[in-house]
Amino acid sequence: xxxSPFSQINPPQRLLMGPGPINAYPRVLRAMSSQxxxxxxxxxxxxxxxxxxxxRQVFCTxxxxxxxxxxxxxxxxxxxxxxxxxxxDKVLVxxxxxFGHLLCEIAHRCRAEVHTIxxxxxxxxxxxxxxxxxxxxKPRLLLTVQGDTSTTMLQPLHELGDICRRYGVLFYTDATAxxxxxxLEVDAWGLDAVSAGMQKCLGGPSGTSPVTLSPEMEAVIxxxxxxxxxxxxxxxxxxxxxxxxxxxFDLGMVxxxxxxxxxxxxxxxxxxxxxxxxxxxIILQEGLEAGIARHRLHGDAMLKGIQAMGxxxxxxxxxxxxxxxxxxxxxxxxxxxxxxxxLNDFGIEIGTSFGPLHGKVWRIGTMGYNARKQSVLxxxxxxxAVLNSLxxxxxxxxxxxxxxxxxxxxDNHA
Numbered sequence: 296x297x298x299s300p301f302s303q304i305n306p307p308q309r310l311l312m313g314p315g316p317i318n319a320y321p322r323v324l325r326a327m328s329s330q331x332x333x334x335x336x337x338x339x340x341x342x343x344x345x346x347x348x349x350x351r352q353v354f355c356t357x358x359x360x361x362x363x364x365x366x367x368x369x370x371x372x373x374x375x376x377x378x379x380x381x382x383x384d385k386v387l388v389x390x391x392x393x394f395g396h397l398l399c400e401i402a403h404r405c406r407a408e409v410h411t412i413x414x415x416x417x418x419x420x421x422x423x424x425x426x427x428x429x430x431x432x433k434p435r436l437l438l439t440v441q442g443d444t445s446t447t448m449l450q451p452l453h454e455l456g457d458i459c460r461r462y463g464v465l466f467y468t469d470a471t472a473x474x475x476x477x478x479l480e481v482d483a484w485g486l487d488a489v490s491a492g493m494q495k496c497l498g499g500p501s502g503t504s505p506v507t508l509s510p511e512m513e514a515v516i517x518x519x520x521x522x523x524x525x526x527x528x529x530x531x532x533x534x535x536x537x538x539x540x541x542x543x544f545d546l547g548m549v550x551x552x553x554x555x556x557x558x559x560x561x562x563x564x565x566x567x568x569x570x571x572x573x574x575x576x577i578i579l580q581e582g583l584e585a586g587i588a589r590h591r592l593h594g595d596a597m598l599k600g601i602q603a604m605g606x607x608x609x610x611x612x613x614x615x616x617x618x619x620x621x622x623x624x625x626x627x628x629x630x631x632x633x634x635x636x637x638l639n640d641f642g643i644e645i646g647t648s649f650g651p652l653h654g655k656v657w658r659i660g661t662m663g664y665n666a667r668k669q670s671v672l673x674x675x676x677x678x679x680a681v682l683n684s685l686x687x688x689x690x691x692x693x694x695x696x697x698x699x700x701x702x703x704x705x706d707n708h709a
Contacts, residue, residue, distance in 0.1 A: 307642065308642055309638070309642050309643070309644055310641075310642060310643045310644070310665070310670060310673060310674070311644050311660075311665065312643055312644060312645050312659055312660055312661070312665060312670060312674045313644050313645050313646030313658060313659070313660050314444035314447075314472070314495075314619050314646045314658040314660050315444065315472065315492075315494045315495040315501075315660060315662065316494035316495075316500065316501055317494065317495065317498070317660060317662055317663045317664065317665045318663075318664050318665055319498055319499050319500050319570070319663075319664060320498040320499070320573070320574065320577055320663065320664045321664075322573050322576075322577060323498060323499045323500075323570045323573045323574050323577070324570075325573075326569045326570055326572065326573035327500075327566045327567070327569050327570040327573075328566075329566070329569050331565045331566070332565055334562050334563050334565075335557060339563070339565065340557065342568060342569070342572060343362075343553060343563065343568065345572060346362070346363060346568060346571060346572050346575070347359075347361050347362055347553065349572060349575035349576065349579065350362075350363075350505045350507065350571075350575055351507070352575075352579055352583070353474065353475065353497075353505070353575050353578055353579065353583070354474070354479070354481045354489060354505070354507045355479065355480040355481055355482060355483065355583070356481035356482045356507050357482060358481065358482075358507045358508055358509055358510070359510075359513075360507065360508040360513055360546075360550055360553075361505070361506070361507040361508075362505075362506060362507075362549065362550070362553045363503050363504065363505055363506070363563075363567075363568060363571055364490070364503070364504040364505075364506055364544075364546075364549065365502070365503060365504075365561065365563065365564040365567065366502070366503075366504060367492060367494075367501045367502060367504065368469075368471040368490065368491065368492025368493075368494070368501065368504050369397075369504075370504050370544070371471075371490030371491065371492070371504025371505070371506045372397070372398070372401060372469055372471075372490050372504075373401055373541075373544050374490070374504075374506065374541075374544040374545075374546050374549070375467060375488045375490055375506060375508075375512075375546065376398070376401050376402060376405055376438070376467075377401075377405055377539060377540070377541045377544045377545075378516045378519065378539055378541075378544065378545060378546040378547065379436065379465065379467070379488065379512060379515055379516060380402060380405040380406075380407045380436065381405075381519075381537060382405070382406035382407070383406065383407070383408060384405075384407045384408065384434075384435045384436065385407070385408045385410060385432060385433060385434040385435055385436075386402050386407045386408070386409055386410065386434050386435065386436045386437075386438055387410050387411070387412070387425075387428055387429060387432050387434040387436070387437050387438070387464075388402065388409060388410070388411050388412075388438045388439075389411070389412050389413075389414075389420045389424075389425055389428070389437075389439060389450070390411050390412070390413045390414075391413070391414050391416065391418060391419055391420065391440070391443060391446060391448055391450065392416055392440065392443030392444075392445040392446040392448065393443065393445035393446075393649045393650055394440045394443045394444070394445060394469060394471075395411075395413075395440050395443065398438045398439075398440065398469065399411060402438060407436075410428070410432045410434060412424065412425070412428045416445070416446045416610070416650075416651060416652060417446055417448065417609055417610030417611060417621075418448070418610070418611055418614075419448050419449070419450045419451065419611070419614045420450060422451070422454035422455060422458060425437070425455060425458065426458045429458060429459070429462050429464055430462065433462070434464055435464065435465065436464065436465045436466075436467060437455065437459055437464050437465070437466050437467065438467050438468075438469075439452065439455070439466075439467065439468045439469070440468065440469045441468045441469065441470045441472075441473040441474075441477070441479065442470070442471075442472040442473030442477060442616045442618075442619070443472070444472045444495075444616075444619050444646075444658060444660075445648060445649045445650065445652065446609070446610055446621065446652070447609065447610060447615050447616055447619040447620060447621040447658060448610055448611070448614050448615060448616070449473060449477055449614055449615065449616045449617075450614075451614070452468060452479075452484055452486070453480075453483075453484050455484070455485070456484045456485020456486060457485060459485065459487075460485055465487045465488070465511065465512060465515065466485060466486050466487045466488075467486070467487060467488040467489070467490075468486060468488075468489050469489075469490055470489050470490065470491045471490065471491055471492035471495060471504075472492070472495045472496075472616065472618070472619065473495075473496070473616060473618075474489075474491040474495075474496060474497060474505075475491075475495070475496030475497045475498075475578055475583075475586060475587075475590075475662075475663070476495070476496030476586070476587060476590035476594075476616070476617050476618040476662050476663075476666070477496075477587060477590070477616055477617050477618070478587060481507055481509075486507075486509070487508070487509040487511055487512040488506070488507070488508050488509065488512045489506065489507050490504050490505070490506045491504060491505045491506070492504055493505075493567075493570065493571060493574060495618065495660075495662050495663065496586075496590060496618055496662045496663050496666075497571075497574045497575075497578065497663060498574050498577065498578075498662075498663030498664045499570045499571060499573075499574040499663075500567075500570060502564065502567045503564065503567040503568070503570070503571045505571065506546075508546070508550075513550070516546050516547050516550075517547055518537070519537055519538065519539045519545075519547060520537045520538045520539070543561065548560045587617065589666055589667075590617040590618050590661065590662060590666045591617045592666075592702075592705055593661040593666040593667060593668070593670075593671055594615075594616070594617040594618055594619075594620065594661050594666070595701065596661075596668070596671045596698045596701045596702065597620050597659060597661050597671050597674070597675070597698075598612065598615075598620055599697050599698060599701050600671065600675040600694040600695070600697055600698045601620065601622050601659075601675075601694070602697075603690065603693040603694045603696075603697035603698075604675070604678070604679060604682070604689045604690070604693065604694045605689055605690065606622050606623065606625070606689075607622075607623040608620065608621060608622060608623065609621030609622065609623055609652070609655075609656050617661075618660055618661055618662035618666065619658055619659070619660045619661075619662070620658070620659045620660075620661075621648070621652075621656045621657070621658055622656060622657045622658075622659060623655065623656060624654070624655055624656060624657060625682075625687055627687065628682070628685060628687055630647060630654055630655075630656075630657060631647065631654075632685070633657070633678070633681050633682065633685070634646075634647065634657070636681045636684070636685075637677055637678065637681055640677070640681070641673075641677035641680075641681075643673065643674055643677050645657050645658065645659050645674070645678075646658035646659070646660070659674065668702055671698060672695060672698060672699075675694045675695060675698060676695060679691075679694055679695075
C-alpha cells in the first residue's frame with residue numbers, strides 16, 4: 296500500500312520563454328544526475344579546479360579567485376557586497392530598473408551610506424553621468440547592474456573601469472542576466488568583482504552563482520575581520536566595523552575552501568557544480584563570440600517578429616539585451632489572460648514585469664538553450680494565435696514570414 300500522499304515528480308512540459316529561468320541544456324541535466332562525491336575526494340577537488348579554470352574563460356579574466364557561491368544569483372550578489380562593504384562606506388548605485396534597487400537594499404543591510412542616480416526605466420546611463428556622480432559623491436564602491444531584466448536594458452560598462460581607477464573606486468557589476476549572451480570582459484573593462492547566475496544565458500538551473508574577484512577586491516576582503524573559527528583564530532572586537540557579519544557569505548572563508556588549503560567552510564553542492572561545469576563547457580565549445588552572436592541572432596528575430604505583429608517594444612532598443620525583449624501590452628488586452636492562455640494552451644511561459652511596468656509589459660526571453668529558431672517560431676505562433684482569439688487583429692502570418700526571412704539572411708542560424 297502506498298502511504299505517500301504524493302506521486303513521483305513529473306513536471307509538465309514547458310517552453311520557458313520568459314526572463315528566466317529557462318529550460319536547461321540537456322547536457323547540463325545529464326551532468327547533474329551523476330553520482331555524488333565526497334567534498335575532499337581528489338576527483339571532486341579536481342572538478343572544483345576545472346570549474347575555476349572554465350569560468351575564468353567565461354568571464355574573460357585571469358583572476359585567480361573565480362569560483363562558485365552556492366545559492367541563487369542573489370547569493371553571489373550578497374556574498375560580494377557583504378564581504379566588501381564596511382559600515383559607513385559610501386557606495387554609488389546607478390538605478391535603471393528593479394535590480395538596481397536590489398543592490399541598494401543589500402548595501403543598506405551592510406550599513407553602507409547609499410547614494411543613487413536614476414534614469415527612467417527603459418533608458419541607461421552615459422559614462423559621463425556616472426563619472427559626474429563619482430566626482431561629486433566620492434564613493435568607495437560603484438555597484439552596477441549590467442543587464443536588468445525588469446527593463447530589458449543593457450548598461451554599457453566598458454568605459455567605467457578607467458573612470459573608477461582614476462577616482463580610486465572599486466567596480467562591481469551584477470551580470471546575472473547578461474553573462475554568456477552579451478559581451479562582458481572583466482579584465483579589459485577593469486571590473487573588480489562580478490557575480491552571475493546559471494538560469495539565464497548560461498543555460499543551467501538556478502542554485503549556483505559564478506563570481507570573480509580582482510586582486511584588489513581580494514585584498515579588501517582579506518583585510519576584513521572574522522570571528523573565532525576553532526581551526527584558526529583571527530582578531531575580533533565586538534562591534535568592530537571591519538568584521539564581516541556573515542559566515543556563509545564570507546568570501547574570505549569561501550576562498551580558503553576553494554583554494555589549496557581546502558579549509559572546511561560548507562559542503563560544496565556537488566550536483567550544482569557538475570551542472571555549472573557542463574554549462575561552461577558548452578559555452579566554451581561553442582565559443583564565447585559565437586554564443587553571443589547566437590543570442591543576438593535569435594533576440595533580433597524575436598524583435599522583428601513582434602514588430603511585424605504590430606506590437607510596440609518597450610525602452611530604447613539601442614540598449615536592449617540580446618536575450619530579453621520588453622513588449623508593450625495593447626491597451627485592450629489583459630496581459631495576464633494572454634500569459635495564462637500561452638501557458639495552458641501551448642505550454643509556453645512568457646514573463647510579466649515589476650513596479651511601474653507591471654501589467655504594461657510582457658518580457659520574452661531568448662537565452663541559453665532556448666536561443667534557437669524553433670523556440671522563437673513556436674512562441675510567436677502561439678502569441679499570434681492567442682491575440683487573434685482575443686480579437687486583437689494582427690497581420691496573419693506576417694511575424695513568422697518576417698522571422699523566416701531574417702533567418703534565411705543569416706547563414707549560421709540554428
